[in-house]
Amino acid sequence: MTKATTAWASKRAAAVPGSVFTLMNGAVAQARAAGHRIIDLSIGSSDQSPPEVALEAVRQATLDPFANRYPLFSDTAPLRHSAAAYMARRFGVTLDPETQILPLIGAQEGLAHLLLATTDPGDTLLLPDPCYPPYLGAAAVAGLKVHTLPLLPEYTFLPVLEDVPAGLSPRALLLNYPNNPTSAVASLDFFRAASDWCAARGTLLIHDHPYAELSYAGAEAADVAPSALQAATNSSFEGIVELHSLSKSHHMGGYRVGFAVGDAEVIAALSRVKGAVDFHPWLGIQAAAAAALATVPAGLEVFRSRRDALVPALHALGWQAEWPQASMYVWARPLDEQGRGVQDSVAYAVRAARQTGVALAPGRAFGANGEGYVRFALVQPPELLLEAVRRLADVELEE
Numbered sequence: 001m002t003k004a005t006t007a008w009a010s011k012r013a014a015a016v017p018g019s020v021f022t023l024m025n026g027a028v029a030q031a032r033a034a035g036h037r038i039i040d041l042s043i044g045s046s047d048q049s050p051p052e053v054a055l056e057a058v059r060q061a062t063l064d065p066f067a068n069r070y071p072l073f074s075d076t077a078p079l080r081h082s083a084a085a086y087m088a089r090r091f092g093v094t095l096d097p098e099t100q101i102l103p104l105i106g107a108q109e110g111l112a113h114l115l116l117a118t119t120d121p122g123d124t125l126l127l128p129d130p131c132y133p134p135y136l137g138a139a140a141v142a143g144l145k146v147h148t149l150p151l152l153p154e155y156t157f158l159p160v161l162e163d164v165p166a167g168l169s170p171r172a173l174l175l176n177y178p179n180n181p182t183s184a185v186a187s188l189d190f191f192r193a194a195s196d197w198c199a200a201r202g203t204l205l206i207h208d209h210p211y212a213e214l215s216y217a218g219a220e221a222a223d224v225a226p227s228a229l230q231a232a233t234n235s236s237f238e239g240i241v242e243l244h245s246l247s248k249s250h251h252m253g254g255y256r257v258g259f260a261v262g263d264a265e266v267i268a269a270l271s272r273v274k275g276a277v278d279f280h281p282w283l284g285i286q287a288a289a290a291a292a293l294a295t296v297p298a299g300l301e302v303f304r305s306r307r308d309a310l311v312p313a314l315h316a317l318g319w320q321a322e323w324p325q326a327s328m329y330v331w332a333r334p335l336d337e338q339g340r341g342v343q344d345s346v347a348y349a350v351r352a353a354r355q356t357g358v359a360l361a362p363g364r365a366f367g368a369n370g371e372g373y374v375r376f377a378l379v380q381p382p383e384l385l386l387e388a389v390r391r392l393a394d395v396e397l398e399e
């Protein structure tokens, strides 16, 4: 007799929250069947090309039979050294490539394993709300209690750490600036305060930094998107770890590559856990990432021109939308003529997708404090963003 598949799901698997994007996919399929041309702004997957040097590194690796072996830790040296050079050049942070840097199969993989490597079931994780939804899944897999930190517009979408109850003893605090979904940025002073706060409590500071290079002010304006490691008081970066990704900054989302930097003890624990579950990325991908990190990231102008088209169009529609200083998103509150907002962002986004073929990410998908918002990913040219806004003008905010 065959058992129902659900009988095989562990408590851990069952605790991973489902995704509203499944619902969105259904709505998009209905719109397509009804003949709408889909404008998908729901997922932050860059539509631009990786740097030519990265493509060339992959081409070369395909011609090298030795590139196909299992990559050992020693094989990751070129990527670790390139990451060290990038961190020094970009943030003035000096890292030991042997002990303070580890390649990842993307920041998402890195975070899930980092939580397994540094926490025990029942520990408390401080998580922003709204946040990148896989954070909740990673916390569930690690069996963590989540204490949410509201990110509110009145505090420029920064958490108020003073509001964390005194008796909580959180094991880790997870931050992400430039932020998904709100596009908010945090200054180095904020990271210094967060780092002091964590140090005083024995809390690990985890900073997820995939949008490090997507600051519209340009890389030279380092304070718009600083590294949390800049807040460290010495070169051991005690209790601080940061996740970097090539997905957004270098348009290499499908390559699945990033790296972790920081406290050597944390990196060693992460390496130990990853050693039980994966090998390092294919050498061709590592070579591509190493080459890409040595370039000045391109494509920011493209995202900026899209932002500059979309935000005024949303304002003309009467919606509230901040001018993002960084990231590849616009976080907006749909408002009607009376200034009333959306009560159910999921129902609104599903309706908008079904009726117009425009797919947005509903704010509630990112947490309770995301309710009333939608997120636009700047992954289509300006003319399609404007077309999307024209279509959205016809969608009722409430059923």
Ligand SMILES: Cc1ncc(COP(=O)(O)O)c(C=O)c1O
Residues within 6 Å of the ligand: 044, 105, 106, 107, 108, 109, 132, 176, 180, 208, 210, 244, 245, 246, 247, 253, 256, 257, 258
């Ligand atoms: C905050 C955040 N972290 C991590 C990721 C995933 O990064 P990667 O592609 O390196 O796994 C994303 C992707 O959208 C993100 O927004």
